Amino acid sequence: MKIAAVILVILVAGVDVSSGAKRPRRRKIPRTRAKTERVSKEKKKGEKSGKQEGAPERDVNFYIQKKDSIFAAGDTSAFVSAVLNYLSAAGDSVDTAMVGDIFWSLEYLARKGKLDDAKRYCEKLVAVDSSYAPYEDILLVRGYASTGKTGYAYMLARKFQHIYAGTRWGAQIEKLADSLYKQLSPIKSREKSPAQSAAGSK
Structure with missing residues (x-):
């Protein structure tokens, strides 16, 4: 009877001890170096893209x-x-x-x-x-004029002027052609006026 009582006391004491015991702390798993670097790069990339937007x-x-x-x-x-x-x-x-x-x-x-x-x-x-497509022809004229090929640029300008006649592009190219014409060397044999022709025939 005494032995049974002693065993019962031991069991009760064991339950109290186990219930009061602290649970072991959960150990944090450290990030690997590669993962840390990847996260850092992604963060910097996001900040950079945000600044450039x-x-x-x-x-x-x-x-x-x-x-x-x-x-x-x-x-x-x-x-x-x-x-x-x-x-x-x-x-x-x-x-x-x-x-x-x-x-x-x-x-x-x-x-x-x-x-x-x-x-x-x-x-x-x-x-x-696509409505700006005619502007490519204007650039072409500008390009030839910039390389010293003023005569060829003028010829192209007059050609495009007829193609785009009646449009705002035609008017713009006409102004460009006129400005190029002023840059051309003077033509030696110019058409004489009727008065000049009559004076020359005397």
Whole structure:
């Protein structure tokens, strides 16, 4: 009887001890170095992309606002670079307010002998809006004129003037042709007026 009582006391004490025992702390599994580096790179990449988002638009807006002072300082290339960066980053639309500056920048490239670059950017513009396709012909004329082939550029301008007659493109090319004509060497044998012909026949 005493033995049974002792065993019962031991069992009760064992239950109390086990119920009061603390659970072992859960050990954290450390990240591997590769995983840590990957997470860090992804975070930096996200921050970088967030900073660059909308950058071309902000830059070009800044340059347009400061256009006069930039040109006065002779930093035309910075303005052209900002405009072309905007065009390169453009998706399926281009702000119509930007088209004039885009045209000017492309003509600037053509005048500087970079006709291929100008045509490449122009193709991007035409891909966005096909109604600007005739402008490629204007760039072609500008390109030949910039290389000293003024006569050939003038001939092309007159050709395109007839093709686009009655449109705004035709009027623009006509002005270009007139300006090129003034750059041509004077023609030696010019048509005489009736008065000059009569005086020469005496």
